Amino acid sequence: MKQTEFLNIVLPFKDKLFRMAKRLLVSTEEAEDATQEILIKLWSKKNKIESYNNVEAFAMTMTKNFCLDRLKSKQASNLKLVHSNYTDSSTSLQSELEAKDSINWVERIMAELPEQQKMVLQLRDVEQYEYEEIEELLDMKPTAIRVALSRARKTVRKKLMEKHNYGIA
Amino acid sequence: MELHNIEKLIEKYFEATTTVADEEMLKAYFSEDDIAPHLEQYAPLFNYLSKAKEERFTKQVPLKPRRDYLKWVSVAAIAIFMVGVYFYQPTPPPVTLADEYTQEEIESAKEAFALLAMNFNKGTEQLYHLEEFEKTTNKFLTKNN
Numbered sequence: 001m002k003q004t005e006f007l008n009i010v011l012p013f014k015d016k017l018f019r020m021a022k023r024l025l026v027s028t029e030e031a032e033d034a035t036q037e038i039l040i041k042l043w044s045k046k047n048k049i050e051s052y053n054n055v056e057a058f059a060m061t062m063t064k065n066f067c068l069d070r071l072k073s074k075q076a077s078n079l080k081l082v083h084s085n086y087t088d089s090s091t092s093l094q095s096e097l098e099a100k101d102s103i104n105w106v107e108r109i110m111a112e113l114p115e116q117q118k119m120v121l122q123l124r125d126v127e128q129y130e131y132e133e134i135e136e137l138l139d140m141k142p143t144a145i146r147v148a149l150s151r152a153r154k155t156v157r158k159k160l161m162e163k164h165n166y167g168i169a
Numbered sequence: 170m171e172l173h174n175i176e177k178l179i180e181k182y183f184e185a186t187t188t189v190a191d192e193e194m195l196k197a198y199f200s201e202d203d204i205a206p207h208l209e210q211y212a213p214l215f216n217y218l219s220k221a222k223e224e225r226f227t228k229q230v231p232l233k234p235r236r237d238y239l240k241w242v243s244v245a246a247i248a249i250f251m252v253g254v255y256f257y258q259p260t261p262p263p264v265t266l267a268d269e270y271t272q273e274e275i276e277s278a279k280e281a282f283a284l285l286a287m288n289f290n291k292g293t294e295q296l297y298h299l300e301e302f303e304k305t306t307n308k309f310l311t312k313n314n
Contacts, residue, residue, distance in 0.1 A: 003232055018226035032228045039230045106217035126221045128189050150185035156214060157183060164210050 006046050010039060013056040016127055017063045023122040024067040026111050034070060038063050060137050064119060071115070102163075109159045116140075117152035124149055172205055179211060 017038055022031035042049065042059060052058045110118060119138055123129045129137070134145050175198055181187045182195060198204070199215035266275060 015226050035226050036230050043232050102213040103217045125218045146185040153183050
């Protein structure tokens, strides 16, 4: 397989992989590295790629697993610091300024969700996958997906309401 | 867009019973400016979800058809090693004379060597004259000193 052929297969979904990685790893740099890693892995399997019936789903699952491993491993210990920065939103001027942008609230609220809910929300509400695809990707039962999704959406709503009502300014 | 319809969809949305098309509709509704005041609180959520899909992966990925030279070098090294092991023959243990020759042959060889030694001794006897010669030269040299 030539490089251009490979790129034609990969290009339509490489942004999705990146967004998924960023949702899980929070930091843009980490997500870029993860995406690069996944694409290189795919490239090294380029001869087998034609035998996969759904390359996108395969790549998405790889990304998911890679990021979860990453979060588990000690290499990700730095990420926890990044993470905790988000909870402490009222102290610094910087974060207050950021918080004024209410769209960014949602991103921060989503960063606080458990990983599974993050993934379901990302796949459904951002990438607009159908439930069947999410079942396959996350290896979850349909009811579990609906429960996780509903919980995630409600948590986001609740936290958003809190911010909205108390106000930051 | 009917407001009532939107309210229903929002309710369904939080119960996770909306379809992708329904969610598209919600996103479209909240992307517009005339949002009902009591629904405005949801606007950041749906606007964020629409916006999040626009993020792009811009990093260049180096996709070189890299050959695993090291792998093939190690394979070749092992192959050579195996060939070496296969063809390696340890040097045979030293053979004794008795294994190679019959008693008669050994005897005749011994005789031949004895003959050679005898003649050799004859030759060395002649060297006695040389010794005598050296004595006289030494005498001559000491006198000179």
